[in-house]
Amino acid sequence: MxxxxxxxxxxxxxxxxxxxxxxxxxxxxxxxxxxxxxxxxxxxxxxxxxxxxxxxxxxxxxxxxxxxxxxxxxxxxxxxxxxxxxxxxxxxxxxxxxxxxxxxxxxxxxxxxxxxxxxxxxxxxxxxxxxxxxxxxxxxxxxxxxxxxxxxxxxxxxxxxxxxxxxxxxxxxxxxxxxxxxxxxxxxxxxxxxxxxxxxxxxxxxxxxxxxxxxxxxxxxxxxxxxxxxxxxxxxxxxxxxxxxRKGMQMEFPFEKLRADKFKVYASLGTVFNNKPDVFRKIMDALDEPEYQVVISAGGAYQALSQRKIPQNVLLFKSVPQIELLPKVDLVIGHGGNNSTNETLAAGKPLIVIPVGGEQTDNASRMEFLGVGRRINMKQLDKSKIRQAIGEIREQPSFLERLAAIKQATSQxxxxxxxxxxxxxxxxxxxxxxxxxxxxxxxxxxxxxxxxxx
Incomplete structure (x- = not known):
């Protein structure tokens, strides 16, 4: 050894x-x-x-x-x-x-x-x-x-x-x-x-x-x-x-609250750039519809978000067991960090990237190049763009087909x-x-x- x-x-x-x-x-x-x-x-x-x-x-x-x-x-x-x-x-x-x-x-x-x-x-x-x-x-x-x-x-x-x-x-x-x-x-x-x-x-x-x-x-x-x-x-x-x-990353999560009859969206902005309550509010506003259930890992924005009323279809947390959660959701909205991107692709889930900087912007371009997600720049982020990106992914089978191929290759x-x-x-x-x-x-x-x- x-x-x-x-x-x-x-x-x-x-x-x-x-x-x-x-x-x-x-x-x-x-x-x-x-x-x-x-x-x-x-x-x-x-x-x-x-x-x-x-x-x-x-x-x-x-x-x-x-x-x-x-x-x-x-x-x-x-x-x-x-x-x-x-x-x-x-x-x-x-x-x-x-x-x-x-x-x-x-x-x-x-x-x-x-x-x-x-x-x-x-x-x-x-x-x-x-x-x-x-x-x-x-x-x-x-x-x-x-x-x-x-x-x-x-x-x-x-x-x-x-x-x-x-x-x-x-x-x-x-x-x-x-x-x-x-x-x-x-x-x-x-x-x-x-x-x-x-x-x-x-x-x-x-x-x-x-x-x-x-x-x-x-x-x-x-x-x-x-x-x-x-x-x-x-x-x-x-x-x-x-x-x-890794130890020290495990945490409790109420998986029983996830709704099988809803389109489940998971939103997270990673560990460094996550103190952005306005971004999370835009995501919640865009998805404040009966067909969606939204899980938010708010990080540094948790306190600001929890002090105001949130939509009934939102489950708000400071952090979540991401690897265990990903297979149970339908779509991810994230910042495009390497770890989260790799984990999302391995789970076969489409990803909408809202990049801040660094490798995140390149991962946003990579998702579009691979045909497995969409990109929304922070300055252009609004309710209509979020809904449009989700609509395109849900309506075009090619997204899930490409994701299935990547998931299969990753599983090997x-x-x-x-x-x-x-x-x-x-x-x-x-x-x-x-x-x-x-x-x-x-x-x-x-x-x-x-x-x-x-």
Whole structure:
């Protein structure tokens, strides 16, 4: 069995996937631990730190050891501002925030490696210092991506732009192409400047838009749920969604109140950008009709919403057991975060995306490209647009047909088992795990054994 060090940014959205993989690997007999920027607090003290402040506590809740790195000074201010950003500016701001302090974090990781002596490291793709520390210590480093959105493709617009996925993306996105070039160059320069501090050679350009681990890149999605990409390496694998092993996420829910005779709509805006009571009110107003039943996971907007009268057909909660709820509803209205999007597709449910920023705008474009959902921009959100989007989805059988195909393809994967087996393979063999020529990009329960035997 292997000793595995997981590294993650202080973000619940980024944590969920790695925590599920770590829990699976612990169950498989491996010794797992986490290293994250943050402050160790008790449960009662995490409420005032925002969603990211709960990261160390949630890891501990899963009976997994966690060590914290005192956050780089730039993170404190940036993390406060981030929830107020939107659109492409949020993408740029978040990536700038995550790419600061690479030298500082590399030194902290090196100390943790000296103390813990891991056989392998598994890092979220935005924790760039992990790969520097891994190269310095010659320890394998697996990088995890939550979707294929960062990678390039012939019809794929700039990352985070939210432009349509189409043949005209290059022409329509000239402004974003220029901005992205500046961002990519800035990140490359920042990353290579850190590498020079440790006497490492510069890496090839375009780190943001390509799978950058030389050992193994795991994408927690399936090829059928992504736009075609043209720069994937042979050591990049799509393994399917990774969720279901986390503790501390379970909660009670009155499933008996769900009405079989109603069209059930579930609305949620995720864990970071959810304090938007006006958005939830527009959704409730649009669906205040006898044919609908609405379940709302309001998050930070719960208090504001609960203090006013809500329609009789609405079930209002601060949070819900989303994975268990999704199979029981008919349609989802969400923000388009990677985790929620993957979970909704796996459940075979149509998704109306109201994006705020970051990958959410790209996921909105992805839903329309795949023909499994609709997009409504926040500024254009009103009762008529919500009703129109739902009407189109209910009236056109093609939405459910495409969703059924994606659900079927997803059901053939077991992301957690594939992640555990592939990471263990790299730790044991201490060499990159390559897909042979012609081998499927998506790893299924049927072909995983064949890959492991190669």
């Amino acid at each position: 292997s000793r595995i060090l997981f590294l993650n940014q202080p973000s619940i959205g980024h944590l969920n996937t790695l925590l599920s993989i770590a829990s699976q690997m612990k169950e498989d007999g491996h010794e797992v631990s986490f290293l994250v920027p943050g402050i160790m607090r008790s449960k009662m003290n995490t409420q005032n730190l925002g969603p990211g402040g709960a990261v160390p506590y949630l890891i501990q809740k899963n009976d997994i050891a966690v060590n914290v790195i005192r956050p780089h000074f730039s993170l404190a201010v940036s993390a406060i501002i981030l929830p107020f950003m939107s659109g492409y500016n949020e993408t740029v701001y978040a990536l700038d925030m995550f790419s600061k302090g690479i030298v500082y974090y590399t030194k902290s990781i090196l100390k943790a490696i000296e103390s813990n002596k891991p056989d392998i490291m598994v890092s979220d793709f935005t924790f760039f210092a992990s790969s520097v520390a891994a190269e310095l210590t010659k320890i394998p480093c697996v990088v995890v991506y939550h979707s294929g959105l960062p990678f390039r493709g012939d019809t794929v617009p700039p990352f985070g732009s939210g432009l349509p996925i189409s043949e005209n993306s290059a022409h329509d996105g000239e402004k974003y192409i220029r901005k992205e070039k500046e961002l990519v160059q800035r990140l490359d320069d920042r990353f290579n400047a850190a590498r020079r501090k440790f006497n490492l050679p510069a890496l090839a350009p375009d780190m943001l838009r390509r799978p950058y681990s030389e050992w193994l890149n795991l994408v927690t999605s399936i090829e059928a749920a992504e736009a075609p990409r043209n720069n994937l390496t042979s050591h990049t694998l799509f393994i399917g969604p990774c969720y279901g092993k 994967t077991n992301g957690l088992v594939s992640a555990s087996r592939c990471i263990e393979w790299v730790a044991r063999h201490r060499k990159p795990l390559h897909r042979p020529s012609g081998f499927p990009l998506t790893i299924t329960t049927d072909n995983l054994g064949q890959l492991m035997d190669m």
